[in-house]
Every structure is written in C-alpha cells, then in structure tokens.
Amino acid sequence: MPRDQILTFFSKYIESELGMIYSESNDFQLQNRLEEIVKLHNFANIGELYQSAQKGITGSLRQLVLDVATNNETSFFRDPKYFRAFENLIEKQIKGDLFSDKELRIWSAASSTGQEALSVAILIKELKQKYASDLSFSILGTDISERALEKAREAKYFQLEVQRGLTTPQMLKYFTKNDKDMWVASSELTKHIQYQKMNLKDAFYPHEGFHFIFCRNVLIYQSVESKIKILSKLESSLVDGGFLILGVGESLIGLKQDYETIMLDNAVVYRKKQKILKVA
Ligand SMILES: C[S@@+](CC[C@H](N)C(=O)[O-])C[C@H]1O[C@@H](n2cnc3c(N)ncnc32)[C@H](O)[C@@H]1O
Incomplete structure (x- = not known):
C-alpha cells in the first residue's frame, strides 16, 4: 500500500528542515508525533493539521513540529x-x-x-x-x-x-x-x-x-x-x-x-x- 499522503508530506518536511529521516518503518512513531502536535496546537484532528500545514508551516507551528519531531532522549554520563x-x-x-x-x-x-x-x-x-x-x-x-x-x-x-x-x-x-x-x-x-x-x-x-x-x-x-x-x-x-x-x-x-x-x-x-x- 502506498504511504499515507499526510505522513509523506510531514516526513519530507522534517527531512528538509532537520535532515532527519522518518522512514516508512517509523510511520507509527510519526503518526503518534503528529497526534501530539494536534493536541498541543488545538487542531481538531490530523486532517486539519495537514490542511493548515499545506498553507505553510511557520511561527509557533513550525517550532512545535521541530520540537515534537526530534527525539530528545538523553541522560547523565550516557554511554x-x-x-x-x-x-x-x-x-x-x-x-x-x-x-x-x-x-x-x-x-x-x-x-x-x-x-x-x-x-x-x-x-x-x-x-x-x-x-x-x-x-x-x-x-x-x-x-x-x-x-x-x-x-x-x-x-x-x-x-x-x-x-x-x-x-x-x-x-x-x-x-x-x-x-x-x-x-x-x-x-x-x-x-x-x-x-x-x-x-x-x-x-x-x-x-x-x-x-x-x-x-x-x-x-x-x-x-x-x-x-x-x-x-x-x-x-x-x-x-x-x-x-x-x-x-x-x-x-x-x-x-x-x-x-x-x-x-x-x-x-x-x-x-x-x-x-x-x-x-x-
Ligand atoms: C537523542 S538526542 C541526543 C542528546 C545527547 N547528545 C545524547 O547523546 O544524549 C538528539 C538531539 O538532537 C537534536 N537534533 C535533531 N536534529 C537536529 C538538527 N538538525 N540540528 C540540531 N539539533 C538536532 C534533537 O532536538 C535532540 O535534542
């Protein structure tokens, strides 16, 4: 099945902004992260987020996408x-x-x-x-x-x-x-x-x-x-x-x-x- 249009759109956007690759095997994770953005930015659902994003991802939405897309896992004296x-x-x-x-x-x-x-x-x-x-x-x-x-x-x-x-x-x-x-x-x-x-x-x-x-x-x-x-x-x-x-x-x-x-x-x-x- 071809990759969902919305996931393709956001994975391309994240790659162009951060260089980070969300491959298809990480679709589940990307989907969860988009749902987090929906909640934090008070969109009704992922469809509404997508429609808004297509007009341009700027300002607070841009920063939120970058914040949520990144994995901030760390710890003291890691490795x-x-x-x-x-x-x-x-x-x-x-x-x-x-x-x-x-x-x-x-x-x-x-x-x-x-x-x-x-x-x-x-x-x-x-x-x-x-x-x-x-x-x-x-x-x-x-x-x-x-x-x-x-x-x-x-x-x-x-x-x-x-x-x-x-x-x-x-x-x-x-x-x-x-x-x-x-x-x-x-x-x-x-x-x-x-x-x-x-x-x-x-x-x-x-x-x-x-x-x-x-x-x-x-x-x-x-x-x-x-x-x-x-x-x-x-x-x-x-x-x-x-x-x-x-x-x-x-x-x-x-x-x-x-x-x-x-x-x-x-x-x-x-x-x-x-x-x-x-x-x-
Ligand atoms: C997994 S954490 C690693 C933190 C720490 N270096 C460590 O090893 O514990 C990865 C960090 O890289 C940041 N990051 C991802 N892409 C980035 C980019 N293009 N430029 C700067 N920071 C980026 C994320 O926001 C995240 O905080």
Whole structure:
C-alpha cells in the first residue's frame, strides 16, 4: 500500500528542515508525533493539521513540529566509556600533554535537555579538584529544539532523571533539591555553559575553534549525504588535533572523512588531523 499522503508530506518536511529521516518503518512513531502536535496546537484532528500545514508551516507551528519531531532522549554520563575516554584526554591536558591553549572549549552539538553538557562540566570539575588544576573551560550547548533548550537552561531535573547516570555524591555535591522536588544544577556547573539554538543543517557553524565536540545520537537519524556535510562542518569548527566524539551506533565508516581514528578506553574517538608545517 502506498504511504499515507499526510505522513509523506510531514516526513519530507522534517527531512528538509532537520535532515532527519522518518522512514516508512517509523510511520507509527510519526503518526503518534503528529497526534501530539494536534493536541498541543488545538487542531481538531490530523486532517486539519495537514490542511493548515499545506498553507505553510511557520511561527509557533513550525517550532512545535521541530520540537515534537526530534527525539530528545538523553541522560547523565550516557554511554560511560566515552566519558572515560574524555577523562583520559582531560587528564593529559591537565598534565600539559595535549593542547597548549589555557582554556578548553567544548561543544555539545545536540545538547538536548543539558545532561551531556552538565556531565562534561562535572567530569572536568572533579579532575580539576583531583589534580589541583587551574584549567579553565567553557561549554557551548546547541540544539534545534526550543523545548529541550528551555529545560537545559533551567537545569532542573526530576529525581528519575538525576538517577540516570549520576552517583549520589555527584547529586549532592552539584545539585540542590528545590521545593518542587526538582534537582537544580549548581551555578558552579552552569556558569561554564551557554546554550544557543542551532540547526546542524545550517551553513554557518561556530568558528571559535573547539578542542572537543560531542555530537552524539543525532547523526544516526540523518541521511548519508547530510552526515557527510555535518561531519565536514564539524571538522572546520575543531582546532587542529581537536576531538570529535560520536554516539555508540555512529561512526565515520564509509563516510570518507579526514579524521584520525583513535581507540581510547574501549571507545572510538576521532581526531582532526594536525597540519604538518613544511620546513623550507
Ligand atoms: C537523542 S538526542 C541526543 C542528546 C545527547 N547528545 C545524547 O547523546 O544524549 C538528539 C538531539 O538532537 C537534536 N537534533 C535533531 N536534529 C537536529 C538538527 N538538525 N540540528 C540540531 N539539533 C538536532 C534533537 O532536538 C535532540 O535534542
């Protein structure tokens, strides 16, 4: 049976806006997400949403479609082996064996509700304390979802969310419980993090030169063509020798990229090749 006209329309729209592919095997999920939009935007049914969308998807409807279409699943220290690899690299930096820069710039390039950026901040804080280091660092978190960014900026989490990945000592050291039973991240962490809305499909990427880019669990939803474009833009946002950290199911295999592959603590990370200076 040919794919439903409405699902085809929205899957094409989402792909053109986000690069995210909703294949026919995900029709059930897409249908559920459209039903969520119907409820949140007070349409009578999916047919009415479709009719309105055909006149143009703009303003609050556009943002709602983008928010609902994206999967914001995340947790603290998700896939710990990558954080062990990152820890290993931060230790090298503290010992003076990695970058000569005094401040590390880290980009969480699909930051969702902020757990990834906060995990990075906790890890660095812990190592700074362990080695009595004065290393300074800043973290940029970006995402296309306003809804996710709003939560990331608030940095307030439910008990179940903090339990996913944080140890009790980390919870008590870096969070306080407010009167609504939410765990609020301390300014000791949040002062290092800035959030900004950004679509990875955009032509212009931040160019401050990052030492580390976490771009995890987002490329998996992209077409091969879109992955290749995003990876090469990420490469130009890295300093020479900077590291790209992808998610568990994501790799550069078959994507013709100019990164070095490095195995660290059982995790594969990618390193931007350093320019070799010619000596005359
Ligand atoms: C599954 S979450 C991953 C969060 C975190 N990186 C992690 O691994 O736990 C994927 C995030 O990518 C964001 N996203 C999807 N497409 C995007 C795009 N084109 N540009 C920027 N963010 C996007 C979604 O809004 C979502 O928050």
